Amino acid sequence: MDNIQMVDLKSQYKKIKSAVDKAIGDVIESAQFINGPEVKSFQSELESYLDTKHVIPCANGTDALQISLMALDLKPGDEVITPSFTFIATTEVIALLGLKPVFIDVKKDTFCMDASQIENAITDKTKAIVPVHLYGQAADMGEIMRIADKHNLPVIEDNAQAIGSDYHTSSGDKKTGTIGQIGCTSFFPSKNLGCYGDGGAIFTNSDELAAKMRMIVNHGQSKRYYHDVVGCNSRLDSIQAAVLRIKLKELDGYINARRKVADYYDNFFAQFEGVNTPVRSDKSRHVFHQYTLTLEGIDRDALNAFLAEKNIPSMIYYPVPAHKQEMFSSFNSAETELPATDWLGERVLSLPIHTEMSEEQLAFICNGVAEFMKIEA
């Protein structure tokens, strides 16, 4: 069996190599490395794909989240409601800006923010809600937006793991990241739409927020050398934009390939009690950034080690939830009780999933899990 990886970017590149190599060569020839025509074209192509009014490219997904929060004019000590069960970037930028992350629990089946807990967490200091579409599945945006609108709170969607996912609404499908006031994504290479370095983008339908965020990404500049607000330097470079233009055309195909892998796993694992396959919400289309099992009554860490012996990688996303991280100790967040988050943290295991997986590799991985189950039984 050839080397199985969590993500196989090399095989994916080989299929688009001639287009990518030419596009990168063209950028170098043009010598327009920053804010060149490739960035503008990618921006408008992504706006059409997402059916959103404004895409603001930036340097990475963490910056996208930070810039979104900066655009809301919050004051130190203001509170932002967010899940603890997520990649650290979501919650880190809140604290970085002197705001207070208020962690709420997730649902055990969808891994996303439990909307029924939002209202309990709202105080007069609450200024925003940041849901995360974890592993490629949309959070319960219908309910989140209903509550947010009722309390007049802006919603920033962390869409780094779910770009391309459709959320079903009564007025038709909407792309995740375009439902709240602001959406954020990352083009980190392993993401569903990844470039060949760092990259990110912010989405909004608000002209006002878009204008502000375009200033913030460029040193708060309204016109050259006139700086109206404190901003930062966060740019998507032209080479990454050129790669992303090619990969955006492949995104729906990439998503289908991932969904096929998920179907294969779902079918195979149905026979094992305690190996819970990821639930697919009927409110959205799962894009399977990760394929994450929840193991009940099975020694997760032993399975992780058993698979590693067979050169089958598996990962725990994420072993320590945000509220238990040392960086947030000043908020006494470890005392926050998030039973579903803690429960999941001990039981989740993500298996390899990417666009280039063969049936042979899938069978090998599944047989590895089956062997472990036999020994344990």
Ligand SMILES: *Cc1c(COP(=O)(O)O)cnc(C)c1O
């Ligand atoms: C990857 C990721 C980010 C951060 O993106 P970077 O481009 O690595 O800064 C933020 N949130 C989530 C949920 C992510 O998966």
